[in-house]
Amino acid sequence: MQIEIANTFYEIIPWNKNYIQVLGSLSPYRVYAPAHWDMASVKEYIKLNPPTSETDLQSYAYLDNPFILFGKPYLVKTYDNSTSTNVSLTATSIAIYQNKRTNTLKLLFKWSQELLYNEIIKQMSYWEEQLDIYTISSVAIKKLSKSEFTIVERGIYFSNRLINLEKEHINRIVLKAFCKFAQKSRKETEAIFDVFIPNWKDLH
Structure with missing residues (x-):
């Protein structure tokens, strides 16, 4: 299924994991979403976490399991090529900027x-x-x-x-x-x- 948000197209692909992952550097982006999520929730997630533009694109990876913070699961995204260590929190995810030698779980x-x-x-x-x-x-x-x-x-x-x-x-x-x-x-x-x-x- 393909949807449009703010003139950007997204191909919605159901999967059996309990979090969303947005892939691609240009529209249409591929959005892997839990099969039990309704489309309104998927759209709201994309609006809160729009994909990074191609010029700002960085290599990143996801931790296998969400991190529980104040009773709510957060998807953890790690960037391993940063010269400094920083943790950033959004409405639905945690971004960790670190170098490859960082112990991510200890830092988190x-x-x-x-x-x-x-x-x-x-x-x-x-x-x-x-x-x-x-x-x-x-x-x-x-x-x-x-x-x-x-x-x-x-x-x-x-x-x-x-x-x-x-x-x-x-x-x-x-x-x-x-x-x-x-x-x-x-x-x-x-x-x-x-x-x-x-x-x-x-x-x-």
């Missing part, structure tokens, strides 16, 4: 943990004001085998696995950590949740 993990840390700090700033608790002196992302967080002296360690959760779920966990840090009872904690996150029982 480090970058994602920085995003997680920044998200948690943003949410904690909000809860500090709402609960009037300003005594937490340190926050860190750690590898925790089972728990979502742990209280350590005057700080809180959050699990690095939280990167796989949606932001509203992370927000629930951060609030729970605040309540535990402040030694709120179960009844007090549930009352706080009822006020600030009414649907908290549905977030698991």
Whole structure:
């Protein structure tokens, strides 16, 4: 099937993978799309990720599996001929500019943990004001085998696995950590949740 978007033609080819890949340097481009995607979703993806023009075309490859970031899968595209290392995030994909010696997965993990840390700090700033608790002196992302967080002296360690959760779920966990840090009872904690996150029982 061939479609037209902004005077550019695309040949849609169904395949059994769970992501889209656009190939070619001139119109019509070949678009390999999951067979279960509807055409509106394919068109929206192409609009958000238009193919690079021929003059700017660079060699790239895809990681075999999407990367989960805040509960959403992202297609990872790697460019191996860059003189500097950089990670760029779009609505549906992650672009990694690196040299051939770069450990892509290690770089991706480090970058994602920085995003997680920044998200948690943003949410904690909000809860500090709402609960009037300003005594937490340190926050860190750690590898925790089972728990979502742990209280350590005057700080809180959050699990690095939280990167796989949606932001509203992370927000629930951060609030729970605040309540535990402040030694709120179960009844007090549930009352706080009822006020600030009414649907908290549905977030698991």
